[in-house]
Amino acid sequence: MRRDELSKVILPEDRMPKFWYNVQADMPNPLEPGLNPQTHKPLTPADLEPIFARELIAQEVSTERFIEIPKAVRQLYKQFRPSPLFRAHNLEKALDTTCRIYYKYEGVSPVGSHKLNSALPQVYFNKMQGIKRITTETGAGQWGTALSLACKQFGLEAMVYMVKVSYQQKPYRRSIMELYGGSCIPSPSTLTASGRRAIEENPDTPGTLAIAISEAVEDALSRDDTNYSLGSVLNHVCLHQTIIGQEVKLQMEMVDDFPDIVVGCCGGGSNMAGIALPFIPDKLAGKKIRLVAVEPAACPTLTKGKFAYDYGDSVGLTPMLKMYTLGHGFTPSGIHAGGLRYHGASPLLSQLYHDALIEAVAVKQNQTFEAAMLFARTESIVPAPESSHAIRAAIDEALKAKEEGVSKTIVFNLSGHGQLDLFSYDKFLAGQTEDIELSKEEIEESLKYLPEV
């Protein structure tokens, strides 16, 4: 295949990776352990078994470099994987750059985002140990959709607590979850003590991912047949997503290329981890490659947060994890990239960021929409607001290279399409999207409430 003529690189189905890559095998500094929220002692598997499948708990702490993808999961992956790697010829032309820009397109999955990569194995491992029902939270709705579909495919029930503001702004996300057989209710709800408490404290709360997590965990704790599932942050979720970056490496090889810069948007961190972690061994081996996480200026966890132990949810039901955090009580402003509105970042990415193996930048909302518009009008695909953060940074890197008179190979993760986010584009086109940037004072205030360890 001649590198500069192709439009997309398709990896043959039989070359789809059969193993997930576990970066814990290669990290120069291992993760600090998660802590039990009551005892503040390092977590034991027994702490997690009330809500997680044993196999997933094992993956959470494994240091095996490669973990096999079960055959049943691979079979379902093949409905949409390997996903295409596109060369952004038209975007390059529009930018008048000599950089080569590629994007890995995860929007080809039937739910329109990368989230199914982890929903399928999570449901599979739960089914294997006899679980009948899974609870979860969802922000913008991508994760809840993926979990609903995965549950349907393996014959389990799905119960999704959806952040209220998104539930109201994106009613069709609920429709699609129900279409896939899942149940979806706005959070905070009156079904759980956590939800009732949140409503009592602030009857008009727009909800947060942290509150929805409390509700879903509480629900799972209350029933023996039910486990809980998280769509980002945790090690096993990042692990499942590494199929993305592994495919990218094989696809780049097919066109005899290798990235100088790998870019992903970053909320909890799953899609960034997915594309970036498989490049960590190359980086450790001395390759000059930059791994760039892009977060919203309105929720700048890595760039402005603190590397500390914090809860994953609002009320302290989840383990405490060592991660970059803005504080578990932080309510991010209602930016349209709902999937990036989370106070913490994955412990794996946090540790790697702390060790300078990955970088992070924060970008403002209108810049991301401008990048998304240029992308849609050149590369045809309407990107999700979350993914548009990666597009923004990829464009900025190409423009910087042009200024410096150099050519770079840039690859970014287009983690999902935006066909269910047209409401947000409407607002942008009407000049009604704000550039919210969190102030130093707000961050300091929010960080006051970190748990003491």
Place this chain on the structure above:
Amino acid sequence: MRRDELSKVILPEDRMPKFWYNVQADMPNPLEPGLNPQTHKPLTPADLEPIFARELIAQEVSTERFIEIPKAVRQLYKQFRPSPLFRAHNLEKALDTTCRIYYKYEGVSPVGSHKLNSALPQVYFNKMQGIKRITTETGAGQWGTALSLACKQFGLEAMVYMVKVSYQQKPYRRSIMELYGGSCIPSPSTLTASGRRAIEENPDTPGTLAIAISEAVEDALSRDDTNYSLGSVLNHVCLHQTIIGQEVKLQMEMVDDFPDIVVGCCGGGSNMAGIALPFIPDKLAGKKIRLVAVEPAACPTLTKGKFAYDYGDSVGLTPMLKMYTLGHGFTPSGIHAGGLRYHGASPLLSQLYHDALIEAVAVKQNQTFEAAMLFARTESIVPAPESSHAIRAAIDEALKAKEEGVSKTIVFNLSGHGQLDLFSYDKFLAGQTEDIELSKEEIEESLKYLPEV
């Protein structure tokens, strides 16, 4: 590749067809000529040049078997083509059938449907002769979206007249057209005499495709730099869509299979033509293959209409074409498959249907939604309401084969996804979709107003 293990058949990019297949070279009975709406004389190229590009007019009447796809169009096709052919393993299991069911998935195009296959060459040929602006109509919005994107890619202006009821029901279709740089207004509008007349006759009209076509044609006739573009019905549109069926043939070959039954939904006819026409030579050569067009019981053009000359629009600005029609004044009920709400069927398909080379069935709305739900919950993809008609018929064929104790190979065209149609699924899930079937009397009344020739 072992046929019964694969999930999807991917045709390598370099095997993408370089020619469209023109069925006019092989039809046992040639098409009857289109007629000038004023003189009722056979159309000359000069009649069409005020609104169509010369190259497209030539394609309209060509009897060359293969017509080359321009390189610039092929380059843009490669952003989403060849499209995958999926084996519907999970659906087969749910139906407990020994039939092999495949579907060609055109929803991978960035606009989510097959419409871009014709939008790109139409805009290209117009650009080649210096046209700066293109008008069109759109029903559900798929065609208007495709034309807006194609115009953006070739640097032309797009002006879309969207059927009012759809404009109101599907506001995000307008958003996506604007995102791609197109202009979109509800039809009937006050911008044209045709629109003003329609409003005067019935201020509350929901609009029809036929009225929107009148508006778009009138607009194009009024400006020298502007041509008109149609998303279905015409021969050159069907021609462009044949890339679908040609790919299917190559993909079936890759797995050493061949269809007994080919299914497509049918409104104007473009996606049915796309998948079915390339199989006409096989049928003529004696292969036992059935080509089945599926239409809504609420708009049963082939199964209940009359094979006669009729206008393509409501007021008689377009040429008269010999086709199956329910009468150009017919206002189809507001079924959710907006793309199938058209009074006529493509002259090519009409002639082939008349000659018993293709078949047709009509299905009711709720049956199509039931099929769509089963499909989404087994094959994961949420189908467009239009495409769900094809799914319904494919399922029915599989069930019939099971009853008869035979195994068939069935392939259908999944012409688009339904992620922008969740409003319609909501209505179905709430039990609010009707089974409208057109009565004999209504059809007779509507057919009274056919033009005399």
